[in-house]
Amino acid sequence: MKFGILVNEGPYQHQASDSAYHFTKAALEKGHEIFRVFFYHDGVNNGTRLTVPPQDDRNVINRWSELAKQYNLDLVVCIAAAQRRGILDENEAKRQGKDAYNLADGFRISGLGQLIEAGIQSDRLIVFGD
Amino acid sequence: MEESGAIKKFMYLNRKAPYGTIYALESLEVVLIGAAFDQEVSLAFVDDGVYQLKKDQKTTVNSGIGMKDFSKTYRALEDYDIDKLYVEKRSMEARGLREEDFIVPVQIIDSAQLSALMAQQDVILSF
Numbered sequence: 001m002k003f004g005i006l007v008n009e010g011p012y013q014h015q016a017s018d019s020a021y022h023f024t025k026a027a028l029e030k031g032h033e034i035f036r037v038f039f040y041h042d043g044v045n046n047g048t049r050l051t052v053p054p055q056d057d058r059n060v061i062n063r064w065s066e067l068a069k070q071y072n073l074d075l076v077v078c079i080a081a082a083q084r085r086g087i088l089d090e091n092e093a094k095r096q097g098k099d100a101y102n103l104a105d106g107f108r109i110s111g112l113g114q115l116i117e118a119g120i121q122s123d124r125l126i127v128f129g130d
Numbered sequence: 131m132e133e134s135g136a137i138k139k140f141m142y143l144n145r146k147a148p149y150g151t152i153y154a155l156e157s158l159e160v161v162l163i164g165a166a167f168d169q170e171v172s173l174a175f176v177d178d179g180v181y182q183l184k185k186d187q188k189t190t191v192n193s194g195i196g197m198k199d200f201s202k203t204y205r206a207l208e209d210y211d212i213d214k215l216y217v218e219k220r221s222m223e224a225r226g227l228r229e230e231d232f233i234v235p236v237q238i239i240d241s242a243q244l245s246a247l248m249a250q251q252d253v254i255l256s257f
Contacts, residue, residue, distance in 0.1 A: 115164075116167045116169070129257070
């Protein structure tokens with residue numbers, strides 16, 4: 001089956017990102033296809049490479065990056081939600097005149113149309129949120 | 131069915147109050163962007179989500195909490211051919227609201243009707 005995944009909550013604050021990760025990983029291991037993982041609301045905070053969790057805890061961001069690398073996953077951070085919350089890639093930082101960018105490996109920034117497209121193209125769109 | 135030309139039924143399920151958290155505002159942003167995709171769209175309002183459609187919201191600096199009142203945007207939905215707006219009856223009544231309190235025309239439905247509508251959807255985006 002082809003799944004789209006929507007993550008609406010940030011890392012550590014909320015279980016949603018963990019649940020989405022475990023679901024996505026399990027689906028891939030079972031041979032299902034993940035069309036896209038879309039990060040919205042505070043979910044965009046899953047895409048900052050500046051996160052530094054305690055060493056004895058899971059690294060939610062790196063875990064997504066590694067899964068993306070292993071399975072060639074499409075991890076998309078909503079641009080409007082990201083800009084509000086200070087998540088920028090190199091191009092966007094330059095465009096907005098900011099002195100730094102923080103988008104993590106394996107993520108890309110794009111528009112809400114990518115979420116709608118995931119709804120259209122996937123057999124099931126699964127929402128992980130509050 | 132998954133061809134790019136296929137039309138799917140999208141329901142936006144709005145559960146949260148319009149202010150206090152950003153869910154309602156960002157949900158509306160998805161609805162507006164999604165309108166360009168020519169899908170079959172409906173919006174449902176349940177729990178505190180029914181407050182999103184309340185008339186006479188006063189939120190600006192002078193009269194309230196210093197935030198933009200985005201409730202007028204719901205009026206623009208009909209320009210996007212989005213006219214299926216459902217309000218769940220018990221949620222409305224529990225909050226002392228009536229049909230005439232809403233900023234746009236809505237259909238009042240009970241939870242069994244909403245449940246039946248949800249079962250017909252291809253995609254439910256819950257905010």
